[in-house]
Amino acid sequence: MSKEPVIETERLILRPITLDDAEACFSWNSDERVTKYLGYSTCSDISQTIDWINSTFGDEEEWNWVFVLKEENKVIGAGSIGPSTQMKDYWSIGYNLHYDYWHKGYCTEAMKAIIEYGYRKLGIKKICSDHAVDNPRSGKVMEKCGLKFDHYGEFTKLDGSQTFKAKFYTMELE
Numbered sequence: 001m002s003k004e005p006v007i008e009t010e011r012l013i014l015r016p017i018t019l020d021d022a023e024a025c026f027s028w029n030s031d032e033r034v035t036k037y038l039g040y041s042t043c044s045d046i047s048q049t050i051d052w053i054n055s056t057f058g059d060e061e062e063w064n065w066v067f068v069l070k071e072e073n074k075v076i077g078a079g080s081i082g083p084s085t086q087m088k089d090y091w092s093i094g095y096n097l098h099y100d101y102w103h104k105g106y107c108t109e110a111m112k113a114i115i116e117y118g119y120r121k122l123g124i125k126k127i128c129s130d131h132a133v134d135n136p137r138s139g140k141v142m143e144k145c146g147l148k149f150d151h152y153g154e155f156t157k158l159d160g161s162q163t164f165k166a167k168f169y170t171m172e173l174e
């Protein structure tokens, strides 16, 4: 059984990811408009998405949800919170959304709920995230969730193919 609970927001249901979500996740994991500035590479085969979903099951510390749009009963994105590998004592948030559902506020709505859950139930007070400077849309989500710009740095795609200059954001809750 998954550790992630179901969380309801105004327009979304956030629920634990399952292998049945592979097709939906592949629809954006395979879309370069979505993956261009992500750590992982663009998936060319659904088996890569299945491997990624399977890898989340074994991760005790990272919490992963898919975002189901209530109106269409459709999985339109995914988000996570887990210990940061870059900033000690911080928890990092991550998210992505199917391209057809950008510009509607869904990601911010979901991530606010995940941060709230992390704070209330997991006692997470220090949150961070980072985005490639050429991907400012992601920074807007961070700002709307209450994170503030902290410093510049860089990150490299997991396959080593590209390194991006990045903006790092942080937030400390009381």
Ligand SMILES: CC(C)(COP(=O)(O)OP(=O)(O)OC[C@H]1O[C@@H](n2cnc3c(N)ncnc32)[C@H](O)[C@@H]1OP(=O)(O)O)[C@@H](O)C(=O)NCCC(=O)NCCS
Pocket: 033, 034, 035, 037, 038, 094, 095, 096, 097, 098, 101, 102, 103, 104, 105, 106, 107, 108, 109, 130, 131, 132, 135, 137, 138, 140, 141
């Ligand atoms: C990052 C990403 C999820 C942001 O998507 P997004 O649609 O810009 O973000 P939100 O869902 O929060 O939507 C915010 C936008 O919806 C608009 N909006 C429309 N209706 C809205 C509503 N009812 N409520 C709130 N906002 C609404 C906002 O004005 C805002 O538009 P703007 O950015 O043009 O000002 C998306 O660009 C993405 O998946 N990118 C690729 C993956 C990625 O970069 N992940 C992060 C890596 S660091």
